[in-house]
Amino acid sequence: MMKSSPAxxxxxxxxxxxxxxxxRYLQLATxxxxxxxxxxxxxxxxxxxxxxxxxxxxxxxxxxxQSLGQLEAEGLxxxxxxxxxxxxxxxxxxxxxxxxxxxxxxxxSREGAEIEILSSQGGATPPNLPAELGGAAPSYRHLRRRxxxxxxxxxxxxxxxxxxxxxxxxxxxxxxxxxxNLAASLPGVTIADARQVLTIGSADVEVAEQLKMPLNxxxxxxxxxAADASGTLILIADGIYRGDVVRIDIxxxxxxxx
Numbered sequence: 001m002m003k004s005s006p007a008x009x010x011x012x013x014x015x016x017x018x019x020x021x022x023x024r025y026l027q028l029a030t031x032x033x034x035x036x037x038x039x040x041x042x043x044x045x046x047x048x049x050x051x052x053x054x055x056x057x058x059x060x061x062x063x064x065x066q067s068l069g070q071l072e073a074e075g076l077x078x079x080x081x082x083x084x085x086x087x088x089x090x091x092x093x094x095x096x097x098x099x100x101x102x103x104x105x106x107x108x109s110r111e112g113a114e115i116e117i118l119s120s121q122g123g124a125t126p127p128n129l130p131a132e133l134g135g136a137a138p139s140y141r142h143l144r145r146r147x148x149x150x151x152x153x154x155x156x157x158x159x160x161x162x163x164x165x166x167x168x169x170x171x172x173x174x175x176x177x178x179x180x181n182l183a184a185s186l187p188g189v190t191i192a193d194a195r196q197v198l199t200i201g202s203a204d205v206e207v208a209e210q211l212k213m214p215l216n217x218x219x220x221x222x223x224x225x226a227a228d229a230s231g232t233l234i235l236i237a238d239g240i241y242r243g244d245v246v247r248i249d250i251x252x253x254x255x256x257x258x
Contacts, residue, residue, distance in 0.1 A: 024059055024067075025067040025070070026067070028053075028057060028067035029071060029214065032047075032067060036087055036089075042087060043087050044086065045087055046084045047084075047086070050064045050068070068085060074214075075088060076088060114149070114175070116145060116146045116175075117143065118144040118146055124142035125139070126233075126236040127238075129233060129236065130225050133225050133227050134193065134232055135231055135232055136232075137164065139163045140161060140236075141166045142158065143157075143158070145174075146211075152212065153212055154246070155241050156240045157179065157239040159235070159236075160237070161234065161235055162232065162233075162235070165186055168187055169182070169186065179239075183235040189234065192231075194224065194226040194227070195225050196223070196224050197222070198222050200243070201219055203215060211242050213244070217242075219241060220241040222239045
């Protein structure tokens with residue numbers, strides 16, 4: 001009978017890395033990054049050796065070196081021959097991007113944000129239209145936009161706007177207004193109903209590249225849709241926010257507590 005290698009076995013109490021298709025070194029990089037950012041591995045302190053981490057996680061030493069290489073490239077740790085590995089910093093991503101949950105907040109543009117137009121295409125059809133909110137427009141203008149602040153991308157958005165409204169859109173507004181703000185500001189447009197749905201996920205290869213973040217890092221998927229007075233879905237916006245810079249504030253209703 002063939003025996004499993006030490007790296008293939010998961011020691012008791014070790015991190016189980018077999019539940020995900022994401023490469024082990026990336027899973028471990030996420031784990032170790034969290035230890036640095038949370039202070040579990042303190043600034044200036046020496047972290048466990050490669051051998052100790054390999055034993056803890058039940059992987060080969062080469063996998064540990066690969067994951068630590070990710071953190072070193074990010075400036076979080078520094079490795080010294082014959083001395084060890086030390087924590088040199090934390091991820092500098094303060095929570096400065098708020099995902100609003102009220103109408104007035106959703107219409108407000110974010111101060112200091114810049115919007116980059118990545119692509120624009122007519123004759124598009126949004127995926128998974130929310131039929132409960134209204135009927136589809138004949139066709140949509142599809143915009144892919146990337147939002148930046150302080151030189152860092154924080155939101156990748158696919159915006160679908162009723163193509164009949166496209167002639168009313170000003171080029172300046174495309175680079176300065178949020179999707180709902182843009183639609184609500186168009187002459188003759190009245191938004192009668194709007195919805196927002198938020199789910200939590202992780203960054204795939206494309207999202208990680210576009211938002212300059214690690215693969216498999218947390219992201220917030222936000223879908224916003226708006227219908228006009230005739231019941232036509234004039235706007236569908238699918239946004240992906242970096243999870244490490246987003247804060248979501250939700251006002252709770254106390255009506256049922258009275």
